[in-house]
Amino acid sequence: MNKLETIGWDQSVQDIDEDKIARVIAVQKNSYRILDGEMEYFSHLSGKFLNQVVSSLDYPAVGDWVEVQKLVDEQKAVVNRILPRKSQFVRQAAGTRTEAQIVAANMDTVFIVNSLNHDLNLRRMERYILSTYESGATPVIILTKRDECAQDEIDTIIAQVEEVAIGVPIIPLSNITKEGIEELLTYLPAGKTGALLGSSGVGKSTLVNTLIGDKVQETKDVRTVDSRGRHTTTHREMFRLPNGSLLIDTPGMRELQLWEGETAIDATFQDVEVLENECKFTDCQHDTEPGCRVQEAIANGELSDERFKSYLKLQRELAYERRKQDQKAQLEEKNRWKKISKMQHTQSKFRKKR
Ligand SMILES: Nc1nc2c(ncn2[C@@H]2O[C@H](COP(=O)(O)OP(=O)(O)OP(=O)(O)O)[C@@H](O)[C@H]2O)c(=O)[nH]1
Ligand SMILES: [Zn+2]
Numbered sequence: 001m002n003k004l005e006t007i008g009w010d011q012s013v014q015d016i017d018e019d020k021i022a023r024v025i026a027v028q029k030n031s032y033r034i035l036d037g038e039m040e041y042f043s044h045l046s047g048k049f050l051n052q053v054v055s056s057l058d059y060p061a062v063g064d065w066v067e068v069q070k071l072v073d074e075q076k077a078v079v080n081r082i083l084p085r086k087s088q089f090v091r092q093a094a095g096t097r098t099e100a101q102i103v104a105a106n107m108d109t110v111f112i113v114n115s116l117n118h119d120l121n122l123r124r125m126e127r128y129i130l131s132t133y134e135s136g137a138t139p140v141i142i143l144t145k146r147d148e149c150a151q152d153e154i155d156t157i158i159a160q161v162e163e164v165a166i167g168v169p170i171i172p173l174s175n176i177t178k179e180g181i182e183e184l185l186t187y188l189p190a191g192k193t194g195a196l197l198g199s200s201g202v203g204k205s206t207l208v209n210t211l212i213g214d215k216v217q218e219t220k221d222v223r224t225v226d227s228r229g230r231h232t233t234t235h236r237e238m239f240r241l242p243n244g245s246l247l248i249d250t251p252g253m254r255e256l257q258l259w260e261g262e263t264a265i266d267a268t269f270q271d272v273e274v275l276e277n278e279c280k281f282t283d284c285q286h287d288t289e290p291g292c293r294v295q296e297a298i299a300n301g302e303l304s305d306e307r308f309k310s311y312l313k314l315q316r317e318l319a320y321e322r323r324k325q326d327q328k329a330q331l332e333e334k335n336r337w338k339k340i341s342k343m344q345h346t347q348s349k350f351r352k353k354r
Helices: 047-052 122-135 151-164 181-186 204-212 262-268 270-278 293-299 305-353
Strands: 021-027 032-035 040-045 065-071 076-082 088-092 100-105 109-115 138-144 170-172 193-198 237-240 246-249
Touching (some): 032 076, 040 065, 088 122, 122 193, 138 151, 138 204, 204 246, 262 270, 270 293, 293 305
Parallel strands (some): 109 193, 193 246
Antiparallel strands (some): 237 246
16 A cells, blocks of 8 residues: 555546655644655645635645645645645635635545534534535534433434435444444545534544544543643644544534535435426426425425425525625626736836836
């Protein structure tokens, strides 16, 4: 096995010098911690790289494969480019600006983590499933803290989750009793990359510690702070598990604002799609039309009204996002031309003077 395979390498990129490839394991303010399978390096982006950056999606993210120039003795490196991603989980960055944020890259599986002891929010879960399908990875749902729930409560919750997570594996587990951990690992065999996503406090970092069998991530109960008063661990980080898989831990998200997802709507709402196709009216809004198959399904309980509303709402949200992004792109293009024509203008004035 070559050393890149120990950090999840499975790309079929041709003409590549193995010694120049590394994987991003953590993103710091202006530097990237990268691993080549043997050694860790602190790396920066090359000037050429920075000149080509157009959007936030062009910066390296945790899980990315990068082509680098290494200074082995100093354990430093310069990043020249990002290799094409096979998957990327994107959300709208927190705040009001229209900007994308990559949560994790090149993962095979996204583990959507929820806790059994908190109110489960099925609408939120639909968002995570949608974004996961859009990312190009496969979703798996994890329900933590099963030690705090009786079996019948767990069964009820699983039944509810099954209705919104059609065909998605659901794993109830406990970081305390370790029930469910073995099952989780069947979805993360050697060489594969997973990412843990979900709200704050559901037990993502604790799960990383459970899987590694050591305390590598700080968790809510103990916040370790170093001498300069900073938290000692970066929260968004990729780890190697003892079974040879890779796992990305991410900070809890307060809300998952969609960035894109039109192509993933069908996979997320397979049940609704089937009903829409069964509807005999070709132009149906599935709203108030008498005889509509969707409305019939809602009336007889086959489809929940909340789920159908959520389906419509997410579609509206995605269309709105798309318009906002298009407007932003137009504005950027306009500004780019303004800048170019201004530059040409000053250049011609300069020439005339001479
Ligand atoms: N009873 C029980 N408590 C758990 C379990 N897993 C985690 N916890 C507790 O839940 C709390 C939050 O755990 P974290 O691992 O910090 O949660 P997180 O998802 O990483 O949170 P953020 O880092 O804020 O995103 C801690 O007090 C853990 O000890 C579990 O399986 N059972
Ligand atoms: Zn209809």
